[in-house]
Amino acid sequence: MNKPNIKTVGIREDVVFGENVTVIQPVNLYGCEISDKTFIGPFVEIQKDVKIGQRTRIQSHTFICELVTIGDDCFIGHGVMFINDLFAKGSPARGDTTLWKNTKIGNNVSIGSNATILPVEICDHVVIGAGAVVTKNINQSGIYAGNPAKKIKDLKPNG
Numbered sequence: 001m002n003k004p005n006i007k008t009v010g011i012r013e014d015v016v017f018g019e020n021v022t023v024i025q026p027v028n029l030y031g032c033e034i035s036d037k038t039f040i041g042p043f044v045e046i047q048k049d050v051k052i053g054q055r056t057r058i059q060s061h062t063f064i065c066e067l068v069t070i071g072d073d074c075f076i077g078h079g080v081m082f083i084n085d086l087f088a089k090g091s092p093a094r095g096d097t098t099l100w101k102n103t104k105i106g107n108n109v110s111i112g113s114n115a116t117i118l119p120v121e122i123c124d125h126v127v128i129g130a131g132a133v134v135t136k137n138i139n140q141s142g143i144y145a146g147n148p149a150k151k152i153k154d155l156k157p158n159g
Helices: none
Strands: 027-029 044-046 068-070 103-105 109-111 126-128 142-145 150-153
Touching: none
Parallel strands: 027 044, 068 103, 109 126, 126 142
Antiparallel strands: 142 150
């Protein structure tokens, strides 16, 4: 009888934490940086070379793949999926990380539950609706929804 190669999830020693970070286990965190006063919910995976800003909240069941940067004061809803492999050769990169792309999320960005974020840049002060699929850079503050995500409304300035 064959035996599987069993690996465990958890928090590896190569994770860099800021002050007052809260992590609700089980999680799978490795090779990433998580800044001050950030919250990481259960069943989250954050891979190497990811940077999470201060006071950001990552809700349960979210997957943040390599090469993602998330700014300060962000909210990432339940089940958000970040993608770094666009199948450039018509199939998965299968470990050829030179084919993977970066994602950059600005400050004060809120991403609704079950959204999918392809390798893009999202500017500051953006709301992404639940279930949206972001396929292109977002360079203007506002509320975006749909598949593919499109701007549906301006954001009112704080005041």
